[in-house]
Amino acid sequence: MKRLFLTLTLVLTANTIMAQAENDMKTFDSNFAHVVYFWFNDPDDEEGRQRFETSLNKFLNNSNFAKTNFVGTPPKGGTRCGR
DSSP states (O other): OOOHHHHHHHHHHHHHHHHHHHHHHHHHTTTOOOOOOOOSSTTTTTHHHHHHHHHHHHHHHHHHOOOSSOOOOOOOOOTTTOO
């Protein structure tokens, strides 16, 4: 009987935690920003850049997690960090 009670308690606890996590995913924290930078081996390859941006935009537009997004390029004449 103790084993059954313990198993039911664990299942109900896990179910409650999963439901809370699902609810948390539906709300948007406007204070959170995730920024990703990409560097191309050949920055002058416009065709490669276009293919990459098309693929990236398709991913972002179909993502259940990306609530807002912006895809852009650095200003001309900028320097690379760490080089």
